[in-house]
Structures are given as C-alpha cells and as structure tokens.
Amino acid sequence: MNINGILQIVVYLAVLLLLVKPLGLYMARVYEGENVVINRALGPFERLIYRIAGVNPDEGMTWKTYAVAVLVFSLISGLVVYALQRLQAGLPLNPAGMSAVSPDLAFNTAVSFMTNTNWQNYGGETTLSYLTQMLALTTQNFVSAAVGMAVLMAVIRGFRARSSQTLGNFWVDLVRGTMYILLPLSIILAVALVSQGVVQTVADYKTVPVLQATTYQVPHLDAAGQAVKDASGNPVMDTIALTQTTIALGPAASQIAIKQLGTNGGGFFNANSAHPLENPTAFSNFLELLAILLIPAALCYTFGRMVGDTRQGWAILIVMTLLLTPFIVLAYSAESNGNPRLTALGVDQTSSAIQSGGNMEGKEARFGVANSALWAVTTTAASNGSVNAMHDSLTPLGGLAPLAMLSLAEVVFGGVGCGLYGMFIFVIIAVFVAGLMVGRTPEYLGKKIESYEMKMASLCFLILPLMALDATALAVVLDVGKASVFNPGPHGFSEVLYAFMSQADNNGSAFGGLGGNTVFYNLLGGVVMLFGRFWMMIPPLAIAGSMARKKVVPPSAGTLPTHNALFIVWLIAIIVIVGALTFFPALALGPIVEHLMMIQ
C-alpha cells in the first residue's frame, strides 16, 4: 500500500459521503411527490403516462397489491427481454448481424436483467444487436433499478405509517424513480463519460489497421475439419498475417451510466469497465466508481428523512461504511503485497516510482492496484457487479474480500433499494435479540417486532444460503457442473461459489474461470437469480404491510435506541456473524486455504 493509493480511496469515500445528503434529500422529495424543479417540465408527461396506463396515482396499494404489481411488471419485463433476444436477427439495428440467442442463454439473460443482477453468460459485442442492448437491456437497467427503489419506498412507508393499510402506489414510484432520479443522473453521467472518451454511437463496428502488423500460424484443415499432416506426420501450418482489427462500437455511454448508477453492472462490452471504450481514463473510473455506491448510500438519508428521524438513516449508513472499509483495506493490502511465490522467483513486486507494484495480473495499468481493489470491493458490496479488473486474478485474500461482501447478503450498500430493505431484515433481527436483552418486546421506529415479522425476516435470511450453497453443491458434484470449472482445487471451488453467490445476491459480477454459457449454468443460474430477487422482496413488503397497521409506541428510556454507537456495533456484529457462520466453511475451502497454500 502506498500513500497515493490510500489517498485515492479516502477521497473516494469522502466525495461519496458528501453527496449523500443532497441526493438523499432530492430522492425523498421525489417519492413524497414534492416539488423538485424538473417535475414542472416533466409533470405533464408523467401524468400522460398514468392516463395511458389507466393508473390512478392517488390510489394507495396494500402490500399484497403492491407485491402483485411488482411481480406482474417484472414478469412482463422478463418476457420482453427474452423475446427481443430470440428475435433480434430479424429486427432492425443489427449492423453486426447477430443471430438469435439460444433459449437457455436468453432465459438466463432475461432473468438476469429483470432481476437487476446483470449476470452475463455472453459477451455483449459478440452476441447482442444494438436493438437488444438498448431496448431490452438498457431499459431493464432503468426499470429493474426503479423497481428495487420502489419496493424500498413501500417498505419505508410501512415503517412510518400509523395504523394504515396502504404503502403507496407502485406505478407512481416506478415512474417517478425512473423519470426524476435515474434518467437525469444517467444523462449527467453519460455526458461526463463521453467527455472522457466513452463511445456512444449506432454506427457499424470499425475495422482499423493494427499499429504493429504480426503473423501467426494455424493448422491447415481439410474439408472434414481434420488437421492435414505432411509426409513426416507433422501438421501442415497456414501462416496468417494480422494487419487489421475490428473495433466493436455501440451506444455504450448511455448504458454504462445506468449500469453503474442502477447497480446493474452488465457491461456493454465483455471486458466491462476494464474495456478502454467503456472506462478510458482515471477520471471516468472515478465517476463510475462513485456511481456504484451513490444511490444506495443516498437512499439511507432518504429513509431517515421519510421516517422523520435522519439519525436512523445516518446510523445505517455508518454501519454500511464501517463494513465496507475493512474489506477495501484487506483487498488493497493483499493486492499490494502481490504473490510471495513470484517474489521467491526474484520478481520485484514493490511499489516504486516506475511501477505500481503488487499483483498486476488481470489489472489495467491505467487503474493500478488501489483502484482495482476499491472497485472489486464496492461492486460486490453494492450489488453492482461491473468490474474493472479480473477478479479471477486477484490474490486469494484479494478475492476473499469480494466473496466476503457477497456473503453479507448484499446489505452493505447493496443494490439500489434492495440493499436497504435487505438491511432492514438484519435490523429487525438485531432489534429483536437486543430488545429481548433489555427485557422488552422489541420495537423499531416505534413499531413492535412480533412473530410475524420474525417469520418474514427468517424467510429472507434463509434465501442466500439456500440458493448459493445448494447451487454450488450441485455444481461441484454433478459432471455437467464440474465440466465448466477450468481451474482445479480451491481456486476452481472459489470460482463456482462466487458465481452462485453473485447470482443469488443479484450482484452479477463473475470471478471468471468458469464456462458459464452451458444449459446447466444458464438454467440453474436463472432460477437462483429469480429466487434471490423475489424471495428477498416479498417478505420485506409483507413486514411493511404488517408494520403499517401497527400503532407507534412513543419512545422512552426503556426504548432501545437504534441510532447510537452501541446499536451500530451490534448491528455490524449481527450481519458479520450471520454471514460468517453461514459461509465460513465454504470460504475456508476456497480463498482461505488457497491463501494458506500460497504463503506456505
């Protein structure tokens, strides 16, 4: 670690936290239907949407109606994405002539984008037409994020309601979140990214001469596809001269902006934000990093404001930040230390004026160790899943950090909306046990936590182990699963574990090293993502519905404060213990043992 790297991380966190209050306040005003300036211009358009859709914006929904609306909307979204992929060959805006996507991959991708996961078992520039990218994927990047935020709003309204039945209107929350929050922020970010050189075009892929022409040899094949051998039995080789290359282009900046802001993470290009046209400069990298955590962090303030006690929001933001920082430090220090096996071979991995030092395998030289480690941890903390370095090439401890963030069930910032409502589940458990310890029926924000809430909370925290561990277990015992694992031993195990944790968490980042585009991984992954999203979404809504009906108990000295340092520590302990107890055995067999083997 060096001072330069530490400073970059500190500046990043400082800027992020400074933006929390203004953006949080803005979002609260949007969802409360208050005046936010741009609604004057867009208001008529918003009302037109309601009129066309036949929605009465003033009609409140019960938690069940709200949940049904979310499910119906998501189902339709999924079907549209599936259809566009299957039919893209015959649709316009397909300059590269992409053929129809296979049914299993189309299913996986449709689920992936409708669940805000953006797990990609394909390379965008070699699989999807511009139309599919824009109409199917970019649209889902907006609305799946807006769905997460809408559900959060419903949950927050449940907390603050006083003996009420309704949690707001899903369609209104969906439209407002998209129109007044995600769209304006994306436009600002996209323009900023274009200024840094991110491509935004619908033109054809470009063929350009390479700077240094080169030749290489491939075996000469006969008509049957068999290598032709000469008289002495050696294969006949053809020499190919490489003088030009094709550069994939596309409407990237607009999709990248929302992929970062909406904790989507699905790259326009296969290399995601490591690609020079997706993330060209150190400044574009900073902006994209900032966009990963921006909305999830600011939503904490939105929550505090909406329940009328901003201390509650700050407390949760502090919990998230305190859980994030140690893992950034772990990843950064592990990556800075590099690989001791290489040091033993005489490789100089120290950081100096002429080199960044540390483990540079799989990293972009323009970002270096600090920014790659920071990205790896933030992208797994938020359920973003974009990458600017290859996680498969991280050192074992460097890889443990993102895996650990995934095992904390994506509540450390987490996905837009879903991170915070996931956090509420832990808050409820923490409040419950702490409440018992102070001898009082536990309450949060004045609402009693009773058996119904515990039932729903238990359903929630079951889902990550249920999905991630079971799917990993299946993959490592079945031959169809093992066939895709390219690396043997603990590292290969980490790859499979990471893949399913990422999908169960709706994160979408990949460790790599796993041939994911098989029928087995496409289907199993799709199911895992579906449950990971919606099983995690319905119980918080049910809790909100039940909380909304309850009376508010006025606070007294006997009330457990949920905004002080003690509670913050306790909540952190609960999150870490539940995550660690669930995943310690698996992590021990993956990165931990790999690390121990490396330093031996």
Added chain:
Amino acid sequence: MSAAQTGTSKKRALFESSIVRRAAVDSLKKLNPALMAKNPVMFVVEVGSVVTTILLLLPHGAHQFGFNLQITLWLWFTVLFANFAEAMAEGRGKAQADALRKAKSETTAYKLKSNGEIEEVASSHLRVNDKVQVIAGQMIPGDGEVIEGVASVDESAITGESAPVIREAGGDRSAVTGGTRVLSDRIVVKITANPGETFLDRMIALVEGAERQKTPNEIALNILLAGLTIIFLLAVVTLEPFAVYSGAPQTAFVLISLLVCLIPTTIGGLLSAIGIAGMDRLVQHNVLAVSGRAVEAAGDVNTLLLDKTGTITLGNRQASEFLTAAGVTSEELADAAQLSSLPDETPEGRSIVVLAKEQYGLRGRELANLNVEYIPFSALTRMSGIDMEGRSIRKGAADAIDNYLKQNGDGSGRGIPDEVRATVDKVARQGGTPLVVAENGRALGVIHLKDIVKGGMKERFEQLRAMGIKTIMITGDNPLTAAAIAREAGVDDFLAEAKPKDKMDLIRREQAQGKLVAMTGDGTNDAPALAQADVGVAMNSGTQAAKEAGNMVDLDSNPTKLIEIVGIGKQLLMTRGALTTFSIANDVAKYFAIIPAMFMVVFPQLAVINIMHLRSPESAILSAVIFNALIIVALIPLALRGVAYRPMSAAALLRRNLWVYGMGGIIAPFIGIKAIDMVIAAIHLV
C-alpha cells in the same frame, strides 16, 4: 398447615433432590419424538442422535468405533440435558402443585336451601349460586362471596401467610377461596365457581405448567431459532459436496457433530425452562398470572397506575405539626388537640396524641376520671371532639369548624379568622390535610395531617423512570394535595379526584398512544379498569369481580408488588435474549475447532486456524460436542433463576448484557473446548 408445607413457600433450593430425581426420569420420557418436535432445535439434535446410533450399529460402524460411540453418546446427552432443564423447571411447579392439591381435598359443604334448611353435600357437588354456611373450624368448600356475616379466615394454604384475615359481607373484602379455613364466627358464602374451575384448580394448573402456551415473544424467538437451524443445516449439508470436491469426504458422525454444535442448542434447550421458571418466580412472589402472555406484557409496560393510599403512602395520615393561631401557645393547641383525640381510635387521632406527647411531653390522660363526653365523628358534622367541664373542644375540616364557630362561637357570628384560614390553605398546598382545632368558640390553630410516603418509594420511581416507565398516581384527593404528594413521592403524573370512570379513560388514553398500562385494584368498581389494563393485578383480599377481571392475582395483596412484577417480566425476556446471544456467539469458537479438524488431512495448511492447538482432529470435534452438551447443564441455574436484573436504561442494559453474554459467549467456549481437549488427551479418550 404451616407456610413451609404450602405450595407457595417462599424459598425452594434450586436443586432439591426430590425434584432432581423426578426431572431425571422425566427427561427420558421427554425423548418421545412427538414431544420433541415442538422444539425444532432439539428435535434436530435428536434426529442426529438417532442417525448416528443407527450408523454405529451398521456392520461397517467398526471404523473409528470408539470415537463414533463417544460422539453418539454425547449427542444423546445433549438432548437429555435439554430435557432435564425443562423437567427441572416443571418439577419445581409440580412440587408446588402437589402441596396445593392437599388443600383441595374433598370437604363436606353445608348448603342452605331456599327454605333455610341446611343440607350436607360433598363440596364437589356445589354449583354456582349455591349458598353454603361455614362456621369456625370448617373448610370453605369453594370459591365464593361472603353474603352474610364476618369471619377470620386462615388463607395460608393459598398465600403461605399464617396470620388470619378478615372476610366480611359487602365491601371489598368479601371474596373467599375454597380450601381456606374459617377460624372464628359464621359466614354464609355464595359460591361463584363450579368445581374444577376454582381458583385453586387454576393455580394448580398454572404452577404445573399443564396449560402452558407459548408466549408471543417465545414464538417469535422460536421462529428465529428455527431459521438459524435451517441455515446451519444448509451450511452443513452442502459442506459434504464441497468436501468431496476438495478430496476430503467427511463421515456422517463428523457432519452431525458440526451441525449440532452450530445450531443454537444452548438457547433451544433452555428456552422452555426459562419460560416455566419465569412463571415460577412469579409464583414465588405470591403472584398468580393467568397466562405467560401477561408476564411478558408486564415487562413491556410503559405506564404504571398506582393508587396513592396503601401503595405510595401509608394507609393513614399522621399528624406532623401544630400550627397555632395568633395569641395561642403551642402547648395550648397541643393540649386541646390531644384531649380531643384521646377517645378517637382512628389512626389519625392516635397520631395526634403521639405527636403532642413527643413534642410537648403531654401524657395521655385517663379520660374516665375527667367526666368527659365524647362527640364522635359523623358524616354530617364532619368533626369530632369532647365536652368536659368548662371545655368544649372540636376538631375537623376547616369549613366544618367554620360553620360550627359561626353558630356556637362567641356570638359575633364570625368563623375562622383569616390568619388561620391562611394556615389551612398553606397546609393544603403542601399536600397535607388541615384539621382546625377550636375550643370554646375560638380557633386555636391547625393540625397538619400528613400523608406519609412509604420509605424508598422515590428511589423506586426513579428506577422505573430509568427503565422508561411512567408512574401515575391515582387519588381521590383534590388536585392541590395530589400535586404535593406526587412531588414528594416522585411520581411522574397524578390523577386527582379520580372516579372509576376517570381511571378507565386514562387507561384508554394511554393505550391509544400505543402504551401498555399496568394497574392494581381490589374493589368491584376497579374491575372494568383491571380488565382494560394490559396488566391488571387484583389483590387477593379484593372482591371476586376484581380477581376475575385482572390477569394476575397478588396473594399478598401488596399493591407495591406491581413493580416487582414488571421486573420479573423483564427478567424473563432478558434471560432469553442473553442466552440467544450467548448461544450464537459460541459458534465462533466451534468453527475454529471443527473446520480445521475436518480438512487438515487434505489441507495441512489449515492448521493455522486451529488457534486452540487442539491435540487431534478427533479430540477437537469431541471437545466441541462435549462443550456444547455441558454448557446446557452449566446454564440451567441461570435459566431457572434468570439473569441478574437491575433497573437501568435500555442502552445501559444492552451494553452490559452484550459484554457479559456476547463477549462472554465468544470467549467462554475457547477456554472450555481447550480445557476439555486437555482432559481428553490426559485420559486418552480418543
């Protein structure tokens, strides 16, 4: 029957040998899977024990037989220890129930027929509204209300209190309980409960835990524990494929050991014992609750309604000061006051005599020698006094004396002089009751009768405030007096000139704000409020209506006990919370013991995680399993007694309990497992 023999004797040793013996047998009976299934955590342990037992008996069980046998035995012990804890808690109740049953023996009742004849019937044949006569020496055959006569009754069978109590027709002391004995006089009792539904029956069912239903918080906690159990089940079941992939397949014995160590067996095993023991603690305080729900509600109470008289203040006012009128000496006033009070047998009257004696050395005189005529207090005149040769002394409320002076004064028609009236107002403002003394038509001054706040009440209210509980004093006094006493006693608020309806309104108002309200009461007019309150504690000395309306009965009829009841409710929840935290915190150490033990064969590098330096993989796993079983036994006393509870704010309590049970829960198993490992090594168990 002496108090020591009764069901509610105050102290019972924690591990009484008869209870322990019975509990040991019961813990075997409780292995019945149908019973175990009610407790998901321990049910998983039992299933695990059965599986290992079967595997042990299979032909290839011979591999590592000694180790596998020990694991299997300790798994069974884990189940048995948990059953034992529950049986211990129940056993204490059963012992009390047995004692109570003795009081419930069949007696002969003397039923009064409508024509006035007496018919002898068995007490079990009595029905509601039957009238029975009970005379000195007889047992009261059933619960009922005295409708005729007055008697002293020995209620020690129920209350453990050997001093007899007075029961009389009408008023608030009319309820009698079946199984108690009339010591003197004759009463006629109207039966209010059919056999099998009497107070004694309910009490027996209650202490035995026969009708014990899980309380809301217990259900919620059970759900959480079941959720955790499923998570660990998933973690362990999927660990086998991971292990196979890693080239280190595990035996079922090891996997089940890991599972049992991880699932929250400590709290799972002790949970029902904690609940039963909580009720038991209440019974030991001589309070009967109709349900565990009421006990939990007591812990949640936000507002306590306390009657002033008897709860906050001593039942009676006492003279504290003589305040003279102009031109009157203190001795004169004291002398007159004492003289007028000598025949007055009320506590107030006696306190005046005592004060005069203490302050001015005036000794009580034998009035018989003085040819005195005593004028007793009457509701009409609202004053009392004496007439003797040359002296006519009256004392009473200011306006009563004022009237008296106007009519029988010096003829001027003047009442109390202004300066005396000022004194009267001053006393009233201070929360006292002013009694004006007049002699021969002249006001001598004022006696300050003071409500005496019970010792230590102020501190208790402060503790309650620290716990976030608001206290409201209920009194029939005027607001001025009430405010002064409220200030002196340190209650948060008061309701003056309270009528039963006001009390009811107050409860509803508090409840509408989401608060839980507790109150005590004894009279029939308290019954609606007792029913409305979340925790209503009826005094055993009170009416049947009150007892039925409340959800607790205090056998000692001590209104102050409400504060202890709140403490017991809180202690019950705290014990559950503390042991849950402890149980989960324990898992950290168990992972450090078991995970390296499982995989060190393939990955010797994992030895680094074996921070306890346990001797061998087998020893590590066995130590963890043994620790897991023994900790249940070690914590039985804590489960039965409850965690130490001191009133303090929620934040302070949490900090304290997190240190003790959270930190302690992380550290204790490291020490315990290491110690057991050393013992295993020393005696070569594996």
